[in-house]
Amino acid sequence: MGARTAILAEGLEKRFGQTEALRGLDLAAEEGTVLGVLGPNGAGKTTAVRILATLLQPDAGHAEVAGLDVVRNADQLRSRIGLAGQYAAVDELLTGRENLEMFGQLYHIPGAAARRRAAELLERFDLADAANRVVKTYSGGMRRRLDLAGSLIVSPPVLFLDEPTTGLDPRGRTEMWDVIANLVADGTTVLLTTQYLEEADLLANQIAVVDHGRVIARGTSDELKAQVGGERLEVTVARGSDLDAAARALSPYASSDLRVDSMHRRVIVPVTEGARLLAAVVRDLDVAGVQLDDLALRRPTLDDVFLTLTGHAAEETPADESTPASRGGRNERVPA
Amino acid sequence: MSAIAIPRATKPEVAPHSGLYWALADALVLAKRRLIQIPRIPDELIFATIQPVMFVVLFRYVFGGAITGAGPNYANYLMAGIFVQTVIFGATTTGVGLAQDLEKGLIDRFRSLPMAKSAVLTGRTIADLVRNLFVVIVMLLVGLIVGFRPSGSPLAWLAAVGLILLVSFAFSWISAVIGLLVHSVEAAQSAGFVWLFPLTFASSAFVPVATMPTWLRGFAEHQPVSVFVDSVRALLLGQPIGSTGWQALAWGLGILAIFIPLSVWMYGRRVGR
Numbered sequence: 001m002g003a004r005t006a007i008l009a010e011g012l013e014k015r016f017g018q019t020e021a022l023r024g025l026d027l028a029a030e031e032g033t034v035l036g037v038l039g040p041n042g043a044g045k046t047t048a049v050r051i052l053a054t055l056l057q058p059d060a061g062h063a064e065v066a067g068l069d070v071v072r073n074a075d076q077l078r079s080r081i082g083l084a085g086q087y088a089a090v091d092e093l094l095t096g097r098e099n100l101e102m103f104g105q106l107y108h109i110p111g112a113a114a115r116r117r118a119a120e121l122l123e124r125f126d127l128a129d130a131a132n133r134v135v136k137t138y139s140g141g142m143r144r145r146l147d148l149a150g151s152l153i154v155s156p157p158v159l160f161l162d163e164p165t166t167g168l169d170p171r172g173r174t175e176m177w178d179v180i181a182n183l184v185a186d187g188t189t190v191l192l193t194t195q196y197l198e199e200a201d202l203l204a205n206q207i208a209v210v211d212h213g214r215v216i217a218r219g220t221s222d223e224l225k226a227q228v229g230g231e232r233l234e235v236t237v238a239r240g241s242d243l244d245a246a247a248r249a250l251s252p253y254a255s256s257d258l259r260v261d262s263m264h265r266r267v268i269v270p271v272t273e274g275a276r277l278l279a280a281v282v283r284d285l286d287v288a289g290v291q292l293d294d295l296a297l298r299r300p301t302l303d304d305v306f307l308t309l310t311g312h313a314a315e316e317t318p319a320d321e322s323t324p325a326s327r328g329g330r331n332e333r334v335p336a
Numbered sequence: 337m338s339a340i341a342i343p344r345a346t347k348p349e350v351a352p353h354s355g356l357y358w359a360l361a362d363a364l365v366l367a368k369r370r371l372i373q374i375p376r377i378p379d380e381l382i383f384a385t386i387q388p389v390m391f392v393v394l395f396r397y398v399f400g401g402a403i404t405g406a407g408p409n410y411a412n413y414l415m416a417g418i419f420v421q422t423v424i425f426g427a428t429t430t431g432v433g434l435a436q437d438l439e440k441g442l443i444d445r446f447r448s449l450p451m452a453k454s455a456v457l458t459g460r461t462i463a464d465l466v467r468n469l470f471v472v473i474v475m476l477l478v479g480l481i482v483g484f485r486p487s488g489s490p491l492a493w494l495a496a497v498g499l500i501l502l503v504s505f506a507f508s509w510i511s512a513v514i515g516l517l518v519h520s521v522e523a524a525q526s527a528g529f530v531w532l533f534p535l536t537f538a539s540s541a542f543v544p545v546a547t548m549p550t551w552l553r554g555f556a557e558h559q560p561v562s563v564f565v566d567s568v569r570a571l572l573l574g575q576p577i578g579s580t581g582w583q584a585l586a587w588g589l590g591i592l593a594i595f596i597p598l599s600v601w602m603y604g605r606r607v608g609r
Contacts, residue, residue, distance in 0.1 A: 134376060
């Protein structure tokens, strides 16, 4: 993993009329890693991608991609980046092959080489059979793969994927994840925006949580989850009368106060390094004669993270106007 | 599709060429794209061919008998008007197509590529010029069937075709500006058309302007469509052209001189927000 920075954005600001789309956005991604930009609709994700991909000029701030300034060196930069988005930007009236050959020629690759490259990509993206069909007849997943293939014609070192799986069915989504994972394994730096928390969790090395045009938290998936609180051991006992015994047996493991939920016959124990404790926990419960219905180690999801950081769920459009700064990044609602 | 490896591109062999070379090469790539599309849009083919044929039949056989002062062979009078009207109506597809591209996000893909920006506009106007040439040829055949008997010299014919193509190209760029101005495909369609009806019908395209009331005649005589039609008609029929030919040329080039830079500027503003 290279230590060089492939994507760097500092203090990006962009305003559309009355709307402040970006208010001082900072991002950084090292070469060969995936940066997940996570946020609800209207958080400024797409605006940030459009600036980094040279489609839009920032009002203030500065950004470099692959060592090139996105404003001053825009022309040079365009042959080193790929962009694929939520609106598959392919021509519906052309065939898959015609689309890729056209993009190749517009990258100024000579005709024969452009044809070869198109055939190669169609093959690898499982589109060879549909290559000579008009794109209008493609499924959503196929269009998205073709769109991604179109952004890979010159094997760009940096790839921007703006909500690449929005609107895809679960199968299409899994296929897209495979492709992205492969690209990264091959050394491509990827900036991925998404509303899907599991997508960022699965693919991204680093995650930046964006809300109201700013990054409100950043870190690995684990680090973000740790901000919300650690793991919880959830023990469900078979008989309600065993709850006290279970609580006594579990209290040595609790990193803070454990909670007994008698309605669900459940003991909830905040733990650290829960996985290592599991064997001992099971043994102790057995010794105490507690019969189990269920035992689960639950880690907070990124949904919990988002809710804790922003005060609203990830998929909901933000309505309140309090500034992200005032809401703060360190919310200690859940005791660690 | 698991465990697929995406092959790296072999070093792109980008040939060193001037900016102008690439501006033209990229325009031709996009013109080709547009020409591939046309046969795949049934509506467009019908619009391009059947509609002008209907106009020929309508004017030649329905109104033709009632039109006076157009000379002994109305088909000869009519065809110049049909050619000019056909390319002017056909040129509206430039703006509609641009509006479609803007709506679909394809323009973003183009802008993220290292291609000439101007090609999005020039590619489309060049393609629509080719499309209009094809339609004019179809119209010519229809004209010959309904009794069109041109008598101009081959050189005059060539000049007439050149002028028709100039009109086509000029109106494509006007249409491009309209397509960039409006914010939906439907608006591009109606805004592109509505002003063309008075312009083409209150002209010498189908009837001699002398038959119009005085208040209309002043406009009809001097507006550009009449100037184009009169010139094309004179060239096709081997009649004296006078200064109309130069006026037509000036109108065509004048429209291009204004609307090419205007649409390039508007394109930059529209996409670079």
